Every structure is written in structure tokens, then in C-alpha cells.
Amino acid sequence: MREPFHRELDLVLTQLIDLLVLVRSAMSEATIALLDADLTLAEQVIAGEAEIDAYRHAVDDRALRLLARQQSVATDLRTIVAALRMSSDLYRMGRLARHVAEMAREAHPARVVPAELRTVVSLMSEAGQRIVVGAGQAITARDPDAAVDLEKADDELDRLHDNLYRRLYDGTWEYGTEAAVEAALIGRYYERYADHAVALARHIAFLAGKVDQGAPA
Amino acid sequence: MREPFHRELDLVLTQLIDLLVLVRSAMSEATIALLDADLTLAEQVIAGEAEIDAYRHAVDDRALRLLARQQSVATDLRTIVAALRMSSDLYRMGRLARHVAEMAREAHPARVVPAELRTVVSLMSEAGQRIVVGAGQAITARDPDAAVDLEKADDELDRLHDNLYRRLYDGTWEYGTEAAVEAALIGRYYERYADHAVALARHIAFLAGKVDQGAPA
Numbered sequence: 001m002r003e004p005f006h007r008e009l010d011l012v013l014t015q016l017i018d019l020l021v022l023v024r025s026a027m028s029e030a031t032i033a034l035l036d037a038d039l040t041l042a043e044q045v046i047a048g049e050a051e052i053d054a055y056r057h058a059v060d061d062r063a064l065r066l067l068a069r070q071q072s073v074a075t076d077l078r079t080i081v082a083a084l085r086m087s088s089d090l091y092r093m094g095r096l097a098r099h100v101a102e103m104a105r106e107a108h109p110a111r112v113v114p115a116e117l118r119t120v121v122s123l124m125s126e127a128g129q130r131i132v133v134g135a136g137q138a139i140t141a142r143d144p145d146a147a148v149d150l151e152k153a154d155d156e157l158d159r160l161h162d163n164l165y166r167r168l169y170d171g172t173w174e175y176g177t178e179a180a181v182e183a184a185l186i187g188r189y190y191e192r193y194a195d196h197a198v199a200l201a202r203h204i205a206f207l208a209g210k211v212d213q214g215a216p217a
Numbered sequence: 218m219r220e221p222f223h224r225e226l227d228l229v230l231t232q233l234i235d236l237l238v239l240v241r242s243a244m245s246e247a248t249i250a251l252l253d254a255d256l257t258l259a260e261q262v263i264a265g266e267a268e269i270d271a272y273r274h275a276v277d278d279r280a281l282r283l284l285a286r287q288q289s290v291a292t293d294l295r296t297i298v299a300a301l302r303m304s305s306d307l308y309r310m311g312r313l314a315r316h317v318a319e320m321a322r323e324a325h326p327a328r329v330v331p332a333e334l335r336t337v338v339s340l341m342s343e344a345g346q347r348i349v350v351g352a353g354q355a356i357t358a359r360d361p362d363a364a365v366d367l368e369k370a371d372d373e374l375d376r377l378h379d380n381l382y383r384r385l386y387d388g389t390w391e392y393g394t395e396a397a398v399e400a401a402l403i404g405r406y407y408e409r410y411a412d413h414a415v416a417l418a419r420h421i422a423f424l425a426g427k428v429d430q431g432a433p434a
Contacts, residue, residue: 064294064295064298067284067294067298068291068294074285077281077284077285078281081281081284081301084298084301084302085301085305088302088305165398168394168395168398169394169395169398173394177385177386177390177394177397178385178386180394180397180398181382181385181386181397181398181401184398184401184402185401185402185405188402188405
């Protein structure tokens with residue numbers, strides 16, 4: 001049986017997983033809203049950010065209270081710092097899901113993404129979500145080596161991102177400037193989303209003392 | 218005379234100001250490189266990121282060592298947490314300066330920004346740097362109220378950003394898709410840069426107990 005301090009610390013990490021699940025659902029729904037021009041779903045994601053924020057604040061408050069207890073050894077302190085950093089990444093990931101949903105809402109009833117780009121956007125979203133699932137497993141298992149694999153998965157997303165840009169720049173783009181800019185921004189949102197997910201795994205490596213920092217690239 | 222612990226903590230905040238100055242110079246130089254297609258300057262900014270990273274790690278290590286000393290009262294802990302958050306924002310700001318410099322490098326010898334957008338890009342850069350200067354003053358003076366003023370300054374940057382987008386979307390854009398996408402991304406880089414600068418001031422408010430969190434918007 002862990003003593004109260006460590007039970008509280010375990011709870012912080014469990015809550016981070018809950019937050020990750022909320023954020024992942026937000027991005028999945030935002031992607032459907034984007035690709036299907038689903039206004040109701042877009043508005044649901046946008047409204048749902050308040051819940052993500054509230055949860056994030058609750059996790060941070062718990063972590064800060066643990067810091068203030070002053071009975072923590074160096075490993076515990078690293079865990080608390082890593083938890084605060086992870087909550088910050090998850091918060092940013094939630095914001096990025098919101099950005100995607102806002103694009104869907106603003107364009108409605110039109111679709112933001114031309115039909116020929118639906119596949120690459122879907123693949124980017126799926127690649128991002130695989131990284132998020134891997135990051136969740138890394139947190140649960142306190143696996144300090146997961147970051148390496150996730151960086152490889154992130155390379156796949158970078159390739160998709162490059163494909164998207166090539167299509168925008170190949171000289172045959174016929175959907176106008178606004179659609180090109182929006183497609184580019186969507187690509188960047190998924191890329192940043194995945195970068196923050198990789199950073200989650202890096203924070204786990206950090207708390208195991210494997211790396212100095214875990215900031216997103 | 219402050220005792221060793223607090224002298225160390227003061228040093229962390231002083232080093233954050235040094236880091237801010239490095240980052241601000243990087244963005245100023247990146248902007249000149251971008252607007253003047255100055256390859257040497259662009260490469261200098263890109264190479265200079267290593268220095269920013271090293272400095273950031275040094276600040277974080279010092280802050281983490283202070284955390285581990287376990288003699289800190291709640292206010293000190295908040296200061297250390299705020300310092301770690303500030304170093305993370307400054308790191309991101311440095312990355313954004315690098316993104317701007319990379320655009321200049323990739324386009325060289327061509328210019329990324331069409332002549333008619335030079336003014337709005339300059340104004341965005343200047344508005345961003347005013348916020349960074351204000352954030353530096355807030356850190357030095359431990360001014361918990363600075364964030365409110367800086368948010369107003371950030372609204373000005375948002376207006377410039379909207380102007381830029383209107384120009385891209387008004388139907389008379391004649392520089393092609395790639396230039397439009399790049400102009401939009403540049404706009405987003407300055408906007409994110411300023412958001413992180415506002416977040417710096419919010420972390421100061423946080424350490425004074427004025428707000429719960431200080432994440433960038």
C-alpha cells in the first residue's frame with residue numbers, strides 16, 4: 001500500500017491519462033467535423049474545451065499542492081515537474097483540436113478540405129492519434145523508452161505533411177488562396193498536435209532521468 | 218543580504234531575462250533576414266538556436282536543483298514552477314524565430330514576403346517585440362498586473378494578423394499559392410511568439426497568486 005503522498009502522485013498521473021482521453025476525443029471529433037462539415041460536432045468540440053481547461057487546472061492544482069508538501073524526494077519532484085509539463089502539452093493539444101473545429105464551424109456549410117485532400121488529412125489525423133495512444137501507454141507504464149518509437153511515428157506524419165504541401169505548391173491548385181492557406185494551417189495543427197504528444201513521452205523519459213528536458217520540437 | 222537559496226532563485230529570474238534578450242534578438246534578426254532576404258543573418262539565427270537551448274537547459278537545471286533543496290516555502294515553489302514555465306515559453310519563442318529564419322533561408326535569394334506585405338510584417342514584428350519588452354519588465358519588477366496591458370498590446374497584433382489574412386483572401390492575390398501559405402504561416406509565427414510573451418507576464422501574475430495558470434492562449 002502506497003502512503004498518501006504517493007497515492008496522490010499516482011492520481012495525478014491517472015488524471016493526466018483522463019485528460020489525454022478527453023483531448024484525443026476532441027481531436028477525433030474535430031477531424032470528423034472538419035471532413036464532414038458537421039456543425040453540431042464542431043460546436044461540441046469548441047464548447048468541450050471548457051471541460052478540458054477545468055480538468056487541466058484540477059490536475060495542476062493537485063500537482064502544485066504535492067510540491068508544497070515538501071516531503072518529496074528528488075524522483076517525486078521530477079514526477080511532479082513532468083506532470084505539470086504534460087498537462088501543459090495536453091492543454092495545447094486541446095487548443096489545436098479547437099482550432100480544427102473552429103475552421104469547420106467558420107466554413108459551414110461549405111467544406112474546408114477539398115475532396116482530393118480528405119485522405120491525406122485523415123491519415124495525418126490517424127497518425128497523430130496513434131502517437132497519442134502511444135504516449136498514453138508510455139505514461140501508464142512509466143516507459144522511458146517510448147519516446148524513441150513515437151519520434152519514428154512522428155516522422156510518418158511529417159511525410160504526410162510534406163505531401164500535403166507539395167500538393168498545395170505543385171502549380172495545379174484550383175481551389176483558391178483561402179483553401180490553400182487553410183489546408184496548410186490544418187497540416188500544421190496536426191503536426192503540432194503530434195509534436196506535443198511526442199513531448200508527453202519525452203517527459204516520461206525525463207522523470208526517469210533519461211533526458212534533461214521534454215519540450216516539443 | 219539574501220541567503221544562498223534566494224540568491225540562487227534571483228539568479229534564475231535574471232537568467233530568464235538573459236534568455237529573453239537572446240530570443241528577442243533572434244526574432245529581430247530573423248525578421249530582417251526575412252524582409253531583406255539576408256542569408257547570412259538567417260543562418261546566424263538558425264545556428265544561434267543551440268545557444269538558446271543550452272541556456273534554457275542551464276536555467277531549468279538550476280530551477281530543478283532549487284526545487285530539490287526542499288527548504289522552499291510555498292511562494293518559492295510557485296516562483297520555481299513559474300520559472301520553469303517561462304523557460305518553456307522562451308524556448309518556444311526561440312523556435313518560432315528559427316522558423317522565420319528558415320523560411321528566409323529556403324527562399325533565398327528570392328524574398329518570401331511580397332513588397333506590399335513588408336509593412337504589415339514589420340508592424341507585426343514590432344508589436345510582438347513591444348510585448349516581449351513589456352514581459353521582460355514584468356519579470357524584472359515581478360509586476361503581477363503587467364499581463365493585462367500586454368493582452369491589450371496583443372489585440373493590436375491580432376488586428377494586424379487579420380489585415381494580413383484579408384489581403385490573402387480578397388481575391389486579388391497574384392503571387393501564387395506558396396507565397397500565400399508562407400505569408401499566412403509567418404503571420405501565425407508572430408502571433409504565437411506574442412502569445413508566449415503574454416504568457417510570460419501571466420506566469421508572473423501566477424507567482425503572485427493572481428491567476429491559477431499562465432498558459433499561452
